Amino acid sequence: GEQVEQRPPHLSVREGDSAFITCTYTDPNSYYFFWYKQEPGASLQLLMKVFSSTEINEGQGFTVLLNKKDKQLSLNLTAAHPGDSAAYFCAVSARTNTGKLTFGDGTVLTVKP
Amino acid sequence: NSKVIQTPRYLVKGQGQKAKMRCIPEKGHPVVFWYQQNKNNEFKFLINFQNQEVLQQIDMTEKRFSAECPSNSPCSLEIQSSEAGDSALYLCASSLSTVNNQAPLFGEGTRLSVL
Numbered sequence: 001g002e003q004v005e006q007r008p009p010h011l012s013v014r015e016g017d018s019a020f021i022t023c024t025y026t027d028p029n030s031y032y033f034f035w036y037k038q039e040p041g042a043s044l045q046l047l048m049k050v051f052s053s054t055e056i057n058e059g060q061g062f063t064v065l066l067n068k069k070d071k072q073l074s075l076n077l078t079a080a081h082p083g084d085s086a087a088y089f090c091a092v093s094a095r096t097n098t099g100k101l102t103f104g105d106g107t108v109l110t111v112k113p
Numbered sequence: 114n115s116k117v118i119q120t121p122r123y124l125v126k127g128q129g130q131k132a133k134m135r136c137i138p139e140k141g142h143p144v145v146f147w148y149q150q151n152k153n154n155e156f157k158f159l160i161n162f163q164n165q166e167v168l169q170q171i172d173m174t175e176k177r178f179s180a181e182c183p184s185n186s187p188c189s190l191e192i193q194s195s196e197a198g199d200s201a202l203y204l205c206a207s208s209l210s211t212v213n214n215q216a217p218l219f220g221e222g223t224r225l226s227v228l
Contacts, residue, residue, distance in 0.1 A: 032214065034216050036219075041221075042221060043117075043204075043219045043220055043221040043222065044204070044206075044219040046216045046218075049214075049216045051214065087154060089154075089156070095212075098161055098163075098168040098169040098211050099144055099146070099161060099168075099208060099210070099211035099212070099217070100146070100158050100161060100169060101146075101148075101156075101158070101217065102158075103148075103155075103156035105153070105154055105155050105156075106154035108154075
């Protein structure tokens with residue numbers, strides 16, 4: 001089945017620096033890609049969804065890149081601030097399954113003032 | 114602000130006891146998922162439903178859990194005999210369809226501690 005490797009597991013940056021997280025997936029049928037943010041004690045908050053037909057998506061303070069050739073999905077938080085400190089998870093889903101998501105193991109990001 | 118409501122937020126059980134948690138999906142969402150997130154942040158898909166029907170479940174769920182999504186009632190997930198390794202955050206999510214062009218919406222979870 002699908003496997004998703006997320007790196008790094010922990011990341012510490014200074015305020016204003018960028019933070020880069022990558023996920024490598026194995027299933028070539030993966031079609032839907034998601035980034036979620038989870039603050040301590042809170043639910044998973046969707047940051048962005050990316051479909052196979054798109055490559056670069058920009059959100060508020062971050063950019064998501066999908067590289068289908070290398071089966072990689074990345075999240076780049078530009079100019080991180082302390083409020084970005086949280087766990088970040090990628091998740092992938094194939095086009096032809098029951099909607100089940102396969103998650104990466106997460107990156108715990110700490111942004112220091 | 115989550116519109117998927119999970120109860121209780123915290124659950125403490127002894128080994129061998131039953132542990133039941135509930136989920137009210139977002140209104141109009143017929144697809145419901147249960148995931149287990151362990152202390153290492155690893156997610157495990159447990160089961161999903163479309164309306165009242167099970168779409169997919171893993172072996173562990175079939176053997177040790179009881180789950181249902183009755184119409185007009187909350188969905189539920191119950192561990193029949195809790196083990197220490199079941200201590201985790203149980204997340205419920207709902208979605209408009211199994212086609213993930215709409216991202217599943219997650220609840221805040223039920224944190225189970227098995228003593």
